[in-house]
Amino acid sequence: MVVGDQPHCVGLQLVEFQASPGRNLAGLYIAYGGSRLGDIELYSVPNATTQFIGPSAALQAFETDDYVRTQLTLLTNRRFGNILLYSIGDKLYYFIPVYIEAEIANAVITKMAFIGVIDASTGTNVAVGMDAAHAYYALTGGLARIGAEERLKRVLNIFSENGLKIIKPMKISGNVWIRVGNVTYLTEDDWNLVKSVVKEFIQVYAKGRGEVYQWSEEDGQVNIGVLTAEKGIVKLYYITIKYA
The missing domain is CATH 3.10.450 (Nuclear Transport Factor 2; Chain: A,)
Incomplete structure (x- = not known):
C-alpha cells in the first residue's frame, strides 16, 4: 500500500457497523508492518449519507x-x-x-x-x-479484450478443471486420425461455441482417461486429442482450435 509516496506492507480488515441490520460497511483497518510495525489506523466511511454494503x-x-x-x-x-x-x-x-x-x-x-x-x-x-x-x-457493460495466449490458457483450463492432465509429446502418432471438432476462437463472440465443443469432447472421448495430448501443426492453432486402441487399431480422436 502506498501512503503519501512511500510503499508499506500492511494487513487489511474490513469492518461493519455493530448490530447494523443492513450490515453496512463502517470502514477498514490498516495494520502497518516494517518501520511502522504496530501502527493501526481506521479509515472510516466519511459520513452518514454515504452507505456501502459490508x-x-x-x-x-x-x-x-x-x-x-x-x-x-x-x-x-x-x-x-x-x-x-x-x-x-x-x-x-x-x-x-x-x-x-x-x-x-x-x-x-x-x-x-x-x-x-x-x-x-x-x-x-x-x-x-x-x-x-x-x-x-x-x-x-464494457468489453474485456484478451490476447491469443490468454485465449489458449482459457481453453486449456477447461481440461484441467475436469481433472485431465495435459501432456505435450515430442511426436504423436496413430493408425487413424479422426478430427471430431474444428473451431475458431478469435473474439469473445466465439467463446460459447468453443467451450461447448471442448466440453463435449471431454464428455465423449476423454472422460475418465486422466490425460489428453496437446500438439500444434501451425502457429496460432492447437490440437487436443486422446489415443484409443480398438481391435488392434490405434485411433487418435482430436479437436482443433484456432486461437490466433
Whole structure:
C-alpha cells in the first residue's frame, strides 16, 4: 500500500457497523508492518449519507444471485477466497473468487473457477467472469479484450478443471486420425461455441482417461486429442482450435 509516496506492507480488515441490520460497511483497518510495525489506523466511511454494503452482505448477495447459485451447484470441492474491496472509477466493488480443487497426477491443485463482482453501493448488481477484468466489464457493460495466449490458457483450463492432465509429446502418432471438432476462437463472440465443443469432447472421448495430448501443426492453432486402441487399431480422436 502506498501512503503519501512511500510503499508499506500492511494487513487489511474490513469492518461493519455493530448490530447494523443492513450490515453496512463502517470502514477498514490498516495494520502497518516494517518501520511502522504496530501502527493501526481506521479509515472510516466519511459520513452518514454515504452507505456501502459490508463484506458479509456482499457475500450474501453473491451466493443468492440466481446465476451464481446455479454455477455453484455444478462445482465440487469449491471454496470462496478472500473478499476483496477495490475502488475503480470513484466507485467501490467487492470481488469474491471461487476456487475448486482438482486432482492431477496424484497431486491436488487449487484453481480459480470464476470470480464475482458486487457493486458495493447497491448490493443488487452482481456479475461473474473468468478473471477480475471480465467480471468487472460484465457488470459495467464494457468489453474485456484478451490476447491469443490468454485465449489458449482459457481453453486449456477447461481440461484441467475436469481433472485431465495435459501432456505435450515430442511426436504423436496413430493408425487413424479422426478430427471430431474444428473451431475458431478469435473474439469473445466465439467463446460459447468453443467451450461447448471442448466440453463435449471431454464428455465423449476423454472422460475418465486422466490425460489428453496437446500438439500444434501451425502457429496460432492447437490440437487436443486422446489415443484409443480398438481391435488392434490405434485411433487418435482430436479437436482443433484456432486461437490466433
